[in-house]
Amino acid sequence: MSKNKADANDDSRRDFMMKVSLGLGGLAAVAVSVPVVGALIAPLLEAKPELWRSVGSPDEFPVGTTKLVTFENADPKTWAGTTARTAAWVRHEEDNKFTVFSVNCTHLGCPVRWEKDAELFMCPCHGGVYYKDGSVAAGPPPIPLPQYAVRVEQGQVQVGTAPIPITNFGDNSTV
Amino acid sequence: MKILRSIWHWIDDRTGLSETIGPLARHLVPPGAKWAYVFGSGTLFCFILQVVTGVGLSLLYQPSSEGAYESLKFITDQAAFGRVLRGIHFFGASGMIILVGIHMIRVYITASYKYPREMSWISGVFLLFLTIIMGFTGQLLRWDSNGVWSSVVAAENLGRIPLVGTTLARLLIGGDTIGAQSLSRFFSFHVFLFPALIFMFVGFHLYLVFRNGISEPPKAGRPVDPKTYRKWYDDMLKREGVPFWPDAAWRDTMFGALVILAIVGLAVMIGPPALTQPPDPSIVNTSPAPDWYMLPIFALFALMPPQIESFVIFVGPIVAVLSLLALPFVSGKGERSPIRRPWAVFGVVCVVIFVGSLLVVGEIEPWSPRFKTKPLAQFVHYASPKLQRGTVLFYKKGCQYCHQIKGYGGLKGPNLSAIGRTWTANQLAVRIVNGGGEMPAYGGILTKTELADLVFFLQMQK
Known part of the structure; x- marks a missing residue:
């Protein structure tokens, strides 16, 4: 009788220890996962400063022209090298009124180039075409070319850094 | 000689190597398993080739956004045998993708995915997509302007997923823009994460071969009946099975060796794909195009009506994966012979023609403006x-x-x-x-x- 009871005690004790060990194992796994998953999602957790980058004085952009400018992203790391650069198309509409277009085609992000004589932006990947105001002229792009913030300060045209524009699911529905 | 033998006996006694591996190597296989069955192992040989040449490349490669492109130039132009090494890794990737495709078609045509091998098919589907992901991430690691813009294109694709699209896109490129964190991520994915998953799934895939045996060549009028199949298969093996090693394995070995020799030959004669411009996102006069195995998808994006594009980008892969996974459950028993499954054969022919046509048209790129045309x-x-x-x-x-x-x-x-x-x-x-x-x-x-x-x-x- 007492022996049976001891067995039963052993059983419940083993059962308990098994549960404790599984729980501790799970805890250890979670403890390790947190920093690893943290490394994976780190780019989402970073503060995203928006900076104004000077790209030249207004007279470098004759009225009615569209010109490529290059500026450095916000907060580049030292090992980014040339990848820290972003390009944009600056259009001088009229007296000190500028529009700055993203180079990223809204179809799949390839770099559009400005064809000066044709006055069109053209994408090499799938043939997207935009007019000089960034609106879609032909091809698969679902929405116009996105624009960067722009201002003229201290005698300089300044462009606001921004994320690469990402076209979303619903952006097509209006087409 | 005697000493070597006694050393081997000691090792074998203490480790039980031949006791464990011997029966596995000599497991019985159906006698008709001949040249049609070499493509799976051929894929595996290519994978091992990729691991070995990948280790070689990693000795020379600089996994940073700043240094990767320069180190690629170093590997290609200066490092001893670097050009050939890159070439083997490139043609090895191409070979792996071709062979995984042929293997899959063979398995589908002979309906080897039916009872009891459903899990072999399912793990194979995961391996197929892992292989394609490896091809794509590998192409990014070249980190020329093609690599940079391909990663932007991939981010834009992810961006079409409802609700979480932008978040996933940012996660992929490691921030708001291409930058320092981009290449580290692709390197980690291509060199650690996805290879580890492939090892895992390959191990499982092979384990299933021992568990269920390889499928016997199908015969019209001999359908798979889950009630009797296992017993029938075991009896058949006992009656007429041949040991895998050496009776069947020599074909796998020979095919694998020929594949690898062909890959090395191509690497020496043709060499790796040339690098395009440096990874500078501000160089916009560039015409990004993916490696050949991604061209069908690239072409599909150009050709489908823009109105349905977001939908296809988002729903297409889900439907493709789910229908592939569902296959062994939808048709898990019955006839296996392609003669009795004409629609299956017809479907394969259609898919091959479809993908092949997309590949050809993707090579021509008729939808792209020809900026280089002479006035x-x-x-x-x-x-x-x-x-x-x-x-x-x-x-x-x-x-x-x-x-x-x-x-x-x-x-x-x-x-x-x-x-x-x-x-x-x-x-x-x-x-x-x-x-x-x-x-x-x-x-x-x-x-x-x-x-x-x-x-x-x-x-x-x-």
């Missing part, structure tokens, strides 16, 4: 100044990027070499001013004289 005025001269002005405008205004005349120009729009025969001046002018379909409206771009010159020039194309 028509260099080849065609007119005495009439008006006509000559039109010729110049045809190139200058971008017409020639998309339209061909006399063999010069792009393929996106119709060939205009004989447009003057069927279109009147008025029709031409209306079309140029208003655009339409895939053509921009030039109304706000051309002056009246320019329009007249251009129309006159086109009218003369007969």
Whole structure:
């Protein structure tokens, strides 16, 4: 009788220890996962400063022209090298009124180039075409070319850094 | 010799190597498992080749956004055998993708995914997608302008997923823009994460071969019945099975060796794909195009109607994965012979033709403006100044990027070499001013004289 009871005690004790060990194992796994998953999602957790980058004085952009400018992203790391650069198309509409277009085609992000004589932006990947105001002229792009913030300060045209524009699911529905 | 033998006996006794591996190597396989069965192991040989050459490349590679491109140039142009090493890794990837495709087609045509091998198919589906992911991430690691823009394109694809799209896109490129964190991520994915998953799934895939045996060559009129199949299969093996090693394994070994020799040969003769421009996102005069195995998808994006595009990008992969995973549950028993499954064979032929056509058209890229086309005025001269002005405008205004005349120009729009025969001046002018379909409206771009010159020039194309 007492022996049976001891067995039963052993059983419940083993059962308990098994549960404790599984729980501790799970805890250890979670403890390790947190920093690893943290490394994976780190780019989402970073503060995203928006900076104004000077790209030249207004007279470098004759009225009615569209010109490529290059500026450095916000907060580049030292090992980014040339990848820290972003390009944009600056259009001088009229007296000190500028529009700055993203180079990223809204179809799949390839770099559009400005064809000066044709006055069109053209994408090499799938043939997207935009007019000089960034609106879609032909091809698969679902929405116009996105624009960067722009201002003229201290005698300089300044462009606001921004994320690469990402076209979303619903952006097509209006087409 | 005697000493070596006693050393081996000691090792074998303490480790039990031949006791464990011997029966596995000699497990019985159906006697008809011949050359049709070498593609799975061929894929595995390619994978091992990729691991080995990948380790070699990692000795020379600089996994940072700043240094990767320079180290690629170093590997290609300076490092001893670096060019061949890169070449083997490239053709090895191509070989792995081709063989995984042939293996999958063989398994589907002979319906080897039916009872009891459903899990072999399912793990195979995961391996297929892991292989494609490895191909894509590997191409990014070249980190030339193609690599940079391919990662932007991938991010844009992820961006079409509802609700979480932008977040996933940012996660992929490691931030708001391409930058320091981008390449580290692709390196980690390509070198650690996905290879580890492939090892895992390959181990499972092989374990299942021992668990369920490889499928016997199908015979019309001998359907799979889950109630009796296992017993029938075991009896058949006992009756007429042959040991895998050496009776069947020599074919796998020979095929694998020939594949690898062919890959090395191609690497020596053709070499790795050339690097494009440096990884500078501000260089916009670049025409990104993926490696050949991604071209069908690239072509699909260009050809499908833009209205359904977001939907296809998001739903397409889900439907593809789910229907592949569902296959062994939808048709898990019954006839396996392709003669009794004509629609299955027909489906395979259709898919192969579809993907093959996309590959060919992706190579031609008719939808892309031909920025490099030479001005028509260099080849065609007119005495009439008006006509000559039109010729110049045809190139200058971008017409020639998309339209061909006399063999010069792009393929996106119709060939205009004989447009003057069927279109009147008025029709031409209306079309140029208003655009339409895939053509921009030039109304706000051309002056009246320019329009007249251009129309006159086109009218003369007969």
